[in-house]
Amino acid sequence: MTAFSIYPAIDIRGGNCVRLKQGDYNEETVYHDSPVHVAKQYESEGSRYVHVVDLDGAKQKEPVNFESIKAVIESTNLLVQVGGGIRTEAHIKQYLDAGANRVILARSP
Numbered sequence: 059m060t061a062f063s064i065y066p067a068i069d070i071r072g073g074n075c076v077r078l079k080q081g082d083y084n085e086e087t088v089y090h091d092s093p094v095h096v097a098k099q100y101e102s103e104g105s106r107y108v109h110v111v112d113l114d115g116a117k118q119k120e121p122v123n124f125e126s127i128k129a130v131i132e133s134t135n136l137l138v139q140v141g142g143g144i145r146t147e148a149h150i151k152q153y154l155d156a157g158a159n160r161v162i163l164a165r166s167p
Contacts, residue, residue, distance in 0.1 A: 065109040065139060066100045068093050068130070070123045072114065083117065093123075097130045108136045115143025116164065124152065131157040 069076050071086065075096050079085035090096050097108050110130060114122035120143045121127075131138050140153050141162030153161050 063107055064105070065107045066105055067109040067111065068096050068100075069111045069113050070126055070142075073123065073126055076113065078113070083113070093126050094129050094133045097134050097136060101134050101136050106137055107139065108134075109139045109141075112140070112142030116141075117143075119143055119145060119164070121149055121152065124156075127153070127158075128156045 069078065070093055071078075071083075073091070073093075074088045075090040075093055077087045077089060079087070093110065097110075100108055108130065110127050112121055112123040112127060115124075122143060127138070127140055130136070137159040138157070139160035139162065140158045141164070143164065144150060144153065144161055145164050150161050150163070
């Protein structure tokens with residue numbers, strides 16, 4: 059049996075926790091207004107990890123919700139994997155300096 063880790067995900071758009079239907083930004087469901095609250099809930103349920111995506115950043119090709127993601131990092135003991143709009147070495151450093159454990163890079167078209 060292969061070991062694996064489960065990463066619950068928090069997608070952030072406009073500061074809210076959202077889900078997009080099939081990746082369509084016009085088909086958005088807001089399920090909470092606080093990424094920190096959702097991350098703490100995952101942590102209280104036993105998660106060690108969380109995957110956080112800055113959907114605004116992915117669309118704008120640069121980090122937009124950095125402060126919300128930094129708050130998740132600072133407010134929990136979760137190992138945070140972050141993505142969305144991260145395209146430069148400076149963006150990588152910004153997230154690593156904030157305490158992210160993993161950074162997912164986007165490829166510029």
